[in-house]
Amino acid sequence: MHLHRHHDGLGGSGAAAHRPDGTRRALRLGLGGPVGSGKTATVAALCRQLRPELSLAVVTNDIYTREDAEFLLREAVLPPERITAVETGACPHTAIRDDISANLEAVEELEERSGPLDLILIESGGDNLTATFSRGLVDAQIFVIDVAGGDDIPRKGGPGVTTADLLVVNKTDLAPHVGADLARMAADAKAQRAELPVVLQSLRGEAGVAEVAAWVRERLAAWQA
Amino acid sequence: MNRAALLLLADGRFPAGGHAHSGGAEAAVRAGRITDAASLEAFCRGRLHTAGLVAASLAAAAALGAEPGELDAAADARTPSPALRDTARRLGRQLLRAGRTTWPGGQLDALATVFPRGLHQPVVLGAVARAAGLGPEDAAYCAAYESVGGPATATVRLLSLDPFDATGVLARLAPDTDRVAGRAVRAAREALTDGVDALPAASAPLLEISAEAHAARGGRLFAS
Secondary structure (H helix, E strand, O other): OOOOOOOOOHHHOOOOEOOOOOOOOOOOEEEEEOOOOOHHHHHHHHHHHHHHOOEEEEEEEOOOOOOHHHHHHHOOOOHHHHEEEOOOOOOHHHHHHHHHHHHHHHHHHHHHHHOOEEEEEEEEEEEEOOOOOOOOOOEEEEEEHHHHHHOHHHHHHOOOHHHHHHEEEOOOOHHHOOOOOOOHHHHHHHHOOOOOOEEOOOOOOOOHHHHHHHHHHHHHHHHHH | OOOOHHHHHHOOOOOOOOHHHOOOOOHHHOOOOOOOHHHHHHHHHHHHHHHHHHHHHHHHHOOOOOHHHHHHHHHHHHOOOHHHHHHHHHHHHHHHHHHHHHHHHHHHHHHHHOOOOOOOOOHHHHHHHHHHHOOHHHHHHHHHHHHHHHHHHHHHHHOOOOOOHHHHHHHOOOHHHHHHHHHHHHHHHHHHHHOOOHHOOOHHHHHHHHHHHHHOOOOOOOOO
């Protein structure tokens, strides 16, 4: 795990870890994963859990523009000025990896508009197993898959599953209904990821997003240290 | 003069945000004005000789060192649609970010400081070309080519158009692109002595009108 990833000195790239006034900028966490795996629901749950203690904002990268942003607005997880939708021109992975300029602009605008923030969650549009965030955009990334998408996904691997700083296997409550083998998913994920952490979660269960929220707090403490 | 830098700046993979924009092609596809390679070619030819010519002349003038604020005002005067002005400044900010990191230097840093809300993209394009050691012809070519390259790429995604057909369209437009770039540079040189009013003001009303409708519409794939 790389808890300290210093990007100081990259100038205009936007990855610099400090604001022009010398204070540390918000931690930027990316959430990626296939369509329907529960990225937006995880973002909403994280916002509810963390907003009493942190100043945070969200950037969504939709395929059809504002769907995810509008879900978050409807759920009222954050005030509207804390949610920005980036449009991706039919290529969601391009906007988080190959050409991050619109997302960098969005995170900087959020900090300008809202004052200093602790945390910015950047959600990718639903994509495939190869989609990852550029290190120029985020400080760490979470890859969200779900049991209903097939319990062979951890075994198949791909950059999201193998290299994300946290792998979330979502919708564990559905496992008995779709015949998914949770123990096998966990073992396959462990084999693919060595020491990198994996969380199995059901947002409908009592614990909900608590384990992921705890991981986020740990990253933030390391970032601000 | 650094010809390889031109390839870098003109490459569609240059990370300056263009991939999320269709240059009006999505609105035209939706309205049934682009349906195949032939109608894409007609659309692109129209765009090249109007918005493309204006953008190329602004870029060439900026590359020659004309005052960016004046060029930006000239671009505003030639862009009736508020949505397109907003898009142009947003893309200008994204290009300036990419340009400053790719070709670091005081001139581009100063632009970012003096114009924090951004400048029209072609004005930034000219300034970035200058910072990259390129001349007004290069800047004009970049802008002119970009004015048709963006819509052609977008149409491949929007209509599942055969990518070879779309590339053929761009090849057939090459002689027009040459002429537009040449005309843009001549106008830019005139503007240095006679002021920005010497720059072309060719307009495509349907592009402006449909950009407004597109900006207000949900369920779109491209930002503009």
